[in-house]
Amino acid sequence: MSEHHRGHDDDHGHHHHDNHFNDVEARVKALETVLSEKGLIDLAAIDAIVDTYETKVGPRNGARVVARAWSNADFADWLRRDATAAIASLGFTGRQGEHMRAVFNTPDTHNLIVCTLCSCYPWAVLGLPPVWYKAPPYRSRAVIDPRGVLAEFGLELPVDKKIRVWDSTAELRYLVVPERPDGTEDFSEEALADLVTRDSMIGTGLALSRQAKP
Amino acid sequence: MSTCSTTSPLVASAELPKSADGDPVFAEPWQAAAFAMTVRLHEQGVFSWSEWAEALSAELHKPGRKSDGSDYYDCWVAALSHLVEQLSITSGPELEALVRSWQRAAEGTPHGKPIVLENDPLRRG
Structure with missing residues (x-):
């Protein structure tokens, strides 16, 4: 995997799957169409419901993966070698069998995930993507100017810290494992999971410090 | 979701996949x-x-x-x-027609563009 993934073009084979609806996906879209035409649902209300359930639920899965990796060196090693299997061992699997790769932040490297062409996202561990992840400005600028994008998220990294940008595909999704916050040696796995935010697993944030624990 | 929020009883659907906190996943x-x-x-x-x-x-x-x-x-x-x-x-046939229309729309949408029903070539035609 090269460090940067610039120069993707639209005929990139990985993405062919994204513009295909299987039967059940198409059926859900059809139901949405017919129900909104009849005025029985409005998409804003649906989005609000999805948001309520999903933004709170999804990232908790990823947080458990990260917390396990922080507290168990064998699991961290497994996650590094075969993220798909390590994550599946906690019961989180992608329905279409997409592969996962965990990228670990270190004192000298920060990782950031993006999908430049569409919005491939590690659903199984992070739930639904935030709106900005799917928006063209993030998708294009994360690759060209990752430091600038991170600054807009309020994340100012030291100039000598390298930033690696990982471009997701339909088949391969990334999960950022943020650095474990200082002073958390005595934390239980559950307490650690509370420090892991969604953004820290995308790379647009860091894990919360022990003081900031909600 | 906290236990005091007013959630729909649908959350109590049989076998609904749930997180440790009891929320749907x-x-x-x-x-x-x-x-x-x-x-x-x-x-x-x-x-x-x-x-x-x-x-x-x-x-x-x-x-x-x-x-x-x-x-x-x-x-x-x-x-x-x-x-x-x-x-x-809706009727069965109406729904089935829409399902197929969405599938054609998906196939007819360039990569990276949002899939909209208007992209079904039969619908445009």
Whole structure:
């Protein structure tokens, strides 16, 4: 995997799957169409419901993966070698069998995930993507100017810290494992999971410090 | 979701995949959309909790289900389709035509562009 993934073009084979609806996906879209035409649902209300359930639920899965990796060196090693299997061992699997790769932040490297062409996202561990992840400005600028994008998220990294940008595909999704916050040696796995935010697993944030624990 | 929030009784649907906190979990966005549509229809009084429970239960108890429960939301979508047909909100053929239209729209959408129904070539034609 090269460090940067610039120069993707639209005929990139990985993405062919994204513009295909299987039967059940198409059926859900059809139901949405017919129900909104009849005025029985409005998409804003649906989005609000999805948001309520999903933004709170999804990232908790990823947080458990990260917390396990922080507290168990064998699991961290497994996650590094075969993220798909390590994550599946906690019961989180992608329905279409997409592969996962965990990228670990270190004192000298920060990782950031993006999908430049569409919005491939590690659903199984992070739930639904935030709106900005799917928006063209993030998708294009994360690759060209990752430091600038991170600054807009309020994340100012030291100039000598390298930033690696990982471009997701339909088949391969990334999960950022943020650095474990200082002073958390005595934390239980559950307490650690509370420090892991969604953004820290995308790379647009860091894990919360022990003081900031909600 | 905290226990004091006013959530729909749909959350109590049989076998609903849940997190440790008791909240529904979704593997893919279409599952969340199907769930949310159902919650909304119920909230608006389109069907009652017992009507929904019956429709879902019928699907969940059909033979040939996957043993790991990974087809739970497929059953959910089938139940919702049947219920909206039963309530004459749409007809079977109308819904099937839309399903195929969305599939053509997906195939006809350039990569990286949002898939909209207007991209179905038969619809444009």
